[in-house]
Amino acid sequence: MKQLLLVAAVALAAPAAPRATAPDRNHVIVIDNLRFGPVPADLRVGDAIIWRNQDMFRHSATARNGSFDVDLPAGKTGNTRLTKPGTVIFYCRYHPGMTGRLNVRN
Amino acid sequence: MHKLIASIGAIAFALVPGAAMADTPPNDAQIAHIAYTAGNIDIAAAKQALAKSKNKAVRSFAQEMVRDHAAVNDKALALVKELHVTPQSNPTSSALTAQANKKRAELAKLSGAAFDRAYATNEVAFHQTVNSALADTLIPSAHNGQLKSLLRTGLGLFKEHQAHAEHLSAALK
Numbered sequence: 001m002k003q004l005l006l007v008a009a010v011a012l013a014a015p016a017a018p019r020a021t022a023p024d025r026n027h028v029i030v031i032d033n034l035r036f037g038p039v040p041a042d043l044r045v046g047d048a049i050i051w052r053n054q055d056m057f058r059h060s061a062t063a064r065n066g067s068f069d070v071d072l073p074a075g076k077t078g079n080t081r082l083t084k085p086g087t088v089i090f091y092c093r094y095h096p097g098m099t100g101r102l103n104v105r106n
Numbered sequence: 107m108h109k110l111i112a113s114i115g116a117i118a119f120a121l122v123p124g125a126a127m128a129d130t131p132p133n134d135a136q137i138a139h140i141a142y143t144a145g146n147i148d149i150a151a152a153k154q155a156l157a158k159s160k161n162k163a164v165r166s167f168a169q170e171m172v173r174d175h176a177a178v179n180d181k182a183l184a185l186v187k188e189l190h191v192t193p194q195s196n197p198t199s200s201a202l203t204a205q206a207n208k209k210r211a212e213l214a215k216l217s218g219a220a221f222d223r224a225y226a227t228n229e230v231a232f233h234q235t236v237n238s239a240l241a242d243t244l245i246p247s248a249h250n251g252q253l254k255s256l257l258r259t260g261l262g263l264f265k266e267h268q269a270h271a272e273h274l275s276a277a278l279k
Contacts, residue, residue: 034262056177095266
């Protein structure tokens with residue numbers, strides 16, 4: 001019986017397992033024409049954001065909570081690894097009207 | 107301050123087609139010249155700030171002005187070359203240059219926090235003036251699609267700079 005219970009417990013735990021071991025993913029956010037492009041909806045801890053600056057201007061992707069600050073010269077890319085769940089508002093240090101929001105879950 | 111408002115008013119007046127251009131909207135060669143001149147004026151103002159100011163926020167803003175306006179002006183030069191258009195001097199670009207020279211001479215007499223405040227205040231005013239000119243006159247008058255598109259990018263940039271200049275100016279008060 002004990003064994004059965006254990007099996008049941010493992011079976012219950014199982015659905016969560018693939019997610020915990022799922023490979024980290026990369027999401028691209030394109031910056032162009034003084035705007036941050038669409039932010040992917042399904043962001044998880046462990047994923048990475050690749051900021052791709054296609055604009056003619058230098059930008060930054062800077063978190064309001066100070067968790068990241070990526071400098072992005074014109075035509076360059078930069079990465080941010082998402083390490084915590086929650087909502088992070090980001091903006092460009094040089095062009096403060098440029099903003100966006102990351103929703104990260106476990 | 108009165109002087110500043112009066113001179114900005116004069117430029118705004120000059121940028122109204124009905125005023126300086128006697129009901130004739132500027133052609134693409136003139137528009138290119140006005141836009142390029144506006145960018146160069148802001149680069150020159152920023153270089154003056156970089157030579158005079160020790161304030162970190164002011165210097166960072168000035169570096170941004172040099173970088174962004176140089177990027178747009180490089181694109182503008184490449185575009186006029188591609189279109190075989192020679193930018194044409196006109197009363198509006200001359201008025202902008204004359205006013206900017208006067209302002210630069212005024213700012214040259216200031217130093218320290220007084221310079222920083224005057225530079226930031228003038229940046230707000232200058233960007234407001236150019237924004238209105240782009241939105242009300244230059245973009246609607248441009249014929250070439252690529253020029254129109256570059257001017258729209260310029261307007262987006264000038265708006266961002268205006269917001270940044272307003273933040274800077276408020277922080278220096």
